[in-house]
Amino acid sequence: MAISITVNGTQYETDAPSETPLLWVLRDELGLTGTKFGCGIAACGACTVHLDGQAVRSCQVPLSDVDGDVTTIEGLAETRYRALQDAWARNQVAQCGFCQSGQIMQAADLLAEIPEPSDADIDAAMGGNLCRCGTYTGIRAAIHDAARALNGGGAG
Amino acid sequence: MSRLGKITRRTLLVGAVAVAGGAAFGVYQIRRPVENPLRPEEGVTLNPYVIIDQSGISIIAPRAEMGQGVHTTLAALVAEELDADWEAVRVLHGPPAAAYFNGALAHGALPVADYAMRDWQRRVTDGLGAASKLLGLQVTGGSTSTVDAFERMRLAGAGAREALKAVAAERLGVAVAELRTEKGHVIAPDGSEIDYRDLAEEAATRDVPRVDLRPQSEWKLLGRSLPRSDMQAKVSGAAQFSTDIVLPGMKCATVRICPYLGGGMERFDPAPALEVPGVEHVLDLGNGVAVVARNTWAAMQGAEAVEIDWTQSPLPTSTEAMFEQIAEAFDERHNSRMRNDGRPDDQEAQLEVEYRVPFLAHSTMEPMGATAWLQDGHLTLWVGNQAPREHLKVAAEAAGLSEEDVTLHTVFLGGGFGRRVETDVTRQAAMIAAMLPGIPIRLTWSREEDMRHDFYRPAAIARIRGAVAEGRATLFDAKIAAPSVTRQAIGRLAGREMGGPDKGHVEGAFDQPYAIPHYRVAGHLADLDVPVGFWRAVGNSFNGFFHESFIDELAHAAGRDPLHFRLDHVAPESAVAAGVLDAVRDLSDWDSPLPEGRARGVAMTWSFGTPTAVVLELDKTDGPIRITRAFMACDPGLVLDPAIVRAQMESGLIYGLSAALLGEITFTEGRADQGNFPDYDGLRIFNSPRIDVTILQENPHMGGVGEPGTPPAMPALANALYALTGQRARSLPLIHQADFLI
Ligand code: FES
Numbered sequence: 090m091a092i093s094i095t096v097n098g099t100q101y102e103t104d105a106p107s108e109t110p111l112l113w114v115l116r117d118e119l120g121l122t123g124t125k126f127g128c129g130i131a132a133c134g135a136c137t138v139h140l141d142g143q144a145v146r147s148c149q150v151p152l153s154d155v156d157g158d159v160t161t162i163e164g165l166a167e168t169r170y171r172a173l174q175d176a177w178a179r180n181q182v183a184q185c186g187f188c189q190s191g192q193i194m195q196a197a198d199l200l201a202e203i204p205e206p207s208d209a210d211i212d213a214a215m216g217g218n219l220c221r222c223g224t225y226t227g228i229r230a231a232i233h234d235a236a237r238a239l240n241g242g243g244a245g
Numbered sequence: 246m247s248r249l250g251k252i253t254r255r256t257l258l259v260g261a262v263a264v265a266g267g268a269a270f271g272v273y274q275i276r277r278p279v280e281n282p283l284r285p286e287e288g289v290t291l292n293p294y295v296i297i298d299q300s301g302i303s304i305i306a307p308r309a310e311m312g313q314g315v316h317t318t319l320a321a322l323v324a325e326e327l328d329a330d331w332e333a334v335r336v337l338h339g340p341p342a343a344a345y346f347n348g349a350l351a352h353g354a355l356p357v358a359d360y361a362m363r364d365w366q367r368r369v370t371d372g373l374g375a376a377s378k379l380l381g382l383q384v385t386g387g388s389t390s391t392v393d394a395f396e397r398m399r400l401a402g403a404g405a406r407e408a409l410k411a412v413a414a415e416r417l418g419v420a421v422a423e424l425r426t427e428k429g430h431v432i433a434p435d436g437s438e439i440d441y442r443d444l445a446e447e448a449a450t451r452d453v454p455r456v457d458l459r460p461q462s463e464w465k466l467l468g469r470s471l472p473r474s475d476m477q478a479k480v481s482g483a484a485q486f487s488t489d490i491v492l493p494g495m496k497c498a499t500v501r502i503c504p505y506l507g508g509g510m511e512r513f514d515p516a517p518a519l520e521v522p523g524v525e526h527v528l529d530l531g532n533g534v535a536v537v538a539r540n541t542w543a544a545m546q547g548a549e550a551v552e553i554d555w556t557q558s559p560l561p562t563s564t565e566a567m568f569e570q571i572a573e574a575f576d577e578r579h580n581s582r583m584r585n586d587g588r589p590d591d592q593e594a595q596l597e598v599e600y601r602v603p604f605l606a607h608s609t610m611e612p613m614g615a616t617a618w619l620q621d622g623h624l625t626l627w628v629g630n631q632a633p634r635e636h637l638k639v640a641a642e643a644a645g646l647s648e649e650d651v652t653l654h655t656v657f658l659g660g661g662f663g664r665r666v667e668t669d670v671t672r673q674a675a676m677i678a679a680m681l682p683g684i685p686i687r688l689t690w691s692r693e694e695d696m697r698h699d700f701y702r703p704a705a706i707a708r709i710r711g712a713v714a715e716g717r718a719t720l721f722d723a724k725i726a727a728p729s730v731t732r733q734a735i736g737r738l739a740g741r742e743m744g745g746p747d748k749g750h751v752e753g754a755f756d757q758p759y760a761i762p763h764y765r766v767a768g769h770l771a772d773l774d775v776p777v778g779f780w781r782a783v784g785n786s787f788n789g790f791f792h793e794s795f796i797d798e799l800a801h802a803a804g805r806d807p808l809h810f811r812l813d814h815v816a817p818e819s820a821v822a823a824g825v826l827d828a829v830r831d832l833s834d835w836d837s838p839l840p841e842g843r844a845r846g847v848a849m850t851w852s853f854g855t856p857t858a859v860v861l862e863l864d865k866t867d868g869p870i871r872i873t874r875a876f877m878a879c880d881p882g883l884v885l886d887p888a889i890v891r892a893q894m895e896s897g898l899i900y901g902l903s904a905a906l907l908g909e910i911t912f913t914e915g916r917a918d919q920g921n922f923p924d925y926d927g928l929r930i931f932n933s934p935r936i937d938v939t940i941l942q943e944n945p946h947m948g949g950v951g952e953p954g955t956p957p958a959m960p961a962l963a964n965a966l967y968a969l970t971g972q973r974a975r976s977l978p979l980i981h982q983a984d985f986l987i
């Protein structure tokens with residue numbers, strides 16, 4: 090039976106088995122490959138997307154549990170959190186880039202909860218997102234930078 | 246001048262060939278023209294670095310972009326001379342081609358410490374570069390890419406610029422000297438502009454004038470931190486990695502290969518897998534199976550469900566037994582003694598210690614993967630890789646095709662660190678595609694498959710004797726035993742055993758710039774068949790730890806401050822290396838003492854032509870030990886993009902600290918005990934230090950930056966732990982020995 094989900098404002102029908110994790114529905118069934126697979130067990134954060142605005146590990150959410158709007162990195166530019174992508178570019182954060190979709194989606198969730206996060210807030214919120222290239226300095230700077238931009242302080 | 250000749254501007258010429266609607270400009274070598282990989286008309290042999298057609302300017306950066314920013318720096322070399330508009334330039338991975346050989350890899354070939362290399366030796370290795378071209382090693386590794394491209398890519402840009410100007414001069418009826426170039430345009434004396442695109446087609450038909458390269462003082466792009474060419478794609482989710490290619494009718498695959506390394510598959514029953522919804526095929530790969538399904542999840546569920554009887558691994562059954570086998574190499578004659586100063590055998594040792602480091606996985610963020618499609622007898626692959634010619638060859642073999650019938654696209658690498666030189670996943674993708682002709686295959690490994698089928702950084706043991714007198718080291722006598730990466734990996738790559746002294750095995754130990762009267766480093770190659778491969782910084786990754794931990798022990802034995810002790814021994818050997826120690830001392834405020842509960846450690850390793858010093862600061866005043874600060878100083882010589890150098894230093898440091906603190910692969914019955922990140926993790930944002938980097942440019946020779954940050958990170962951490970707790974860690978990872986924040 091086809092299941093209908095809304096991703097980045099577009100409605101999709103899929104007949105993938107209902108236990109299929111959202112990650113693989115996005116990547117393999119819908120062709121939205123910006124969301125990445127790193128571990129499959131909620132240990133790396135590469136697959137982070139938003140479900141009704143909240144960050145979730147899409148490798149852990151079966152299709153049958155997708156009961157709200159999904160936003161992926163491909164759709165983030167249409168939201169106010171485009172500011173994060175801009176800050177990421179200003180701070181030249183990405184190296185290999187593979188973890189960065191997940192990092193940015195997680196950071197968007199953080200800024201939704203805490204508009205002006207401290208370093209400790211960043212540590213607490215971003216600890217589940219691994220970056221094997223070690224771009225943490227840039228990630229921290231870009232989050233502060235995006236927070237300033239979103240709070241009307243202008244890009245720093 | 247060596248007989249092989251030196252690759253210089255005198256032997257490199259710029260040429261142009263026509264492409265649809267424009268021209269491709271590049272460099273070829275007079276002595277040994279190579280086949281043009283972009284297939285222009287016959288007879289023209291060219292190594293194209295820039296294509297100007299109606300769509301604009303594309304620069305070919307024939308090295309793998311794995312995060313190290315190489316595309317940006319290589320493209321900037323061309324753009325600098327070409328006067329291209331940086332924001333508008335497109336950067337492409339080149340096709341696999343012998344023309345893109347990496348000449349600088351040969352710099353590692355002489356049994357001489359880099360810091361002590363004489364000019365004649367550099368010329369000889371430049372000649373060897375020409376020889377490595379015969380092997381066609383289009384390899385991204387050894388932190389060599391920028392060094393290799395420095396002249397050639399600028400020449401291509403300069404030649405193209407002058408050819409375009411020549412066409413414009415004719416058209417305008419003015420002298421070439423009256424024309425300027427800026428942002429992709431030729432500018433006439435009256436200020437009118439002609440777009441390069443409108444000149445390129447004609448420029449392709451004539452000889453490219455010889456030009457001198459611009460002096461550094463005129464550079465506009467080089468030497469500055471540029472916006473990276475890959476950044477927008479990587480923050481928008483658009484960047485394509487090996488498994489992000491979308492093709493019509495594509496199926497998703499995964500593999501399950503015998504985890505008992507060296508073992509095989511006795512029998513398998515596909516039936517339970519075929520019952521998993523979405524699974525379509527279970528294929529026999531010889532030493533395991535591939536499962537093909539509608540999506541990767543179904544394929545992975547299916548792979549788990551296949552019932553398989555594996556055969557045993559021939560490897561020792563425990564990690565302890567493996568270390569015993571490594572230690573046996575000490576009983577055999579040494580393979581190398583690349584440092585052998587004074588009379589170490591006549592010296593009384595005051596310290597005799599043994600160090601051990603474990604096997605390590607690369608654990609790239611992106612698990613291994615590839616996309617492959619066999620259509621009408623032609624195989625097309627998309628795979629992020631560090632050696633495209635080898636991957637192409639292996640794919641052709643696996644699919645039973647000739648190399649002309651294979652096209653390989655190098656896409657972005659989700660981390661390389663040496664892992665993606667290896668061709669295993671490409672071979673599998675080609676095999677699967679060949680078994681299912683017409684169906685595009687997206688092959689993705691599980692994290693567990695990735696961690697259990699790595700080409701590991703070898704475990705290694707060092708036994709070191711040392712002595713001090715009057716505040717100075719008098720004896721440093723080390724023996725190092727490990728399986729040889731050089732033998733295994735070059736053997737896989739070149740198809741033949743490498744004989745002779747193995748420099749890679751002892752790099753980071755024999756070639757350090759210390760003045761010690763009795764100083765010897767012997768390499769012993771262990772006979773152990775665990776698959777080992779290039780892991781960021783290769784031999785330096787363990788030898789840096791051995792060497793710099795022991796130097797620290799000597800400093801303490803002499804009752805000296807470990808940084809000043811180092812400086813006293815380094816300054817007489819190398820002013821450049823002393824410079825980075827001085828710089829890191831200032832940066833870290835080394836000479837001002839820290840309060841109780843905090844401490845610093847230092848280490849310095851000269852690797853890939855770049856001396857790099859690290860000071861780490863630890864803090865245990867607030868619960869578990871935290872790595873609060875890191876200070877780095879490096880001297881890679883001329884710096885083309887400071888932000889990229891800084892990013893690579895930070896990256897190398899975090900990679901090294903992750904390994905030193907957490908990294909360990911152990912084996913039971915030949916199967917890696919670790920399968921996923923909870924067992925083999927890296928540093929996270931909350932336990933990474935704040936990092937400061939000083940970049941010096943006193944080194945007269947350009948060095949690499951992708952790897953040199955890794956080796957000193959590990960001993961700096963162990964040395965800081967000693968300063969903090971008095972506990973000397975002679976094995977890694979440290980998490981077994983101290984309570985760190987994780
Ligand atoms: S893939 Fe989902 S957290 Fe790693």
Ligand code: FES
Nearest residue numbers: 185186220221222
């Ligand atoms: S940028 Fe490579 S893993 Fe984060």
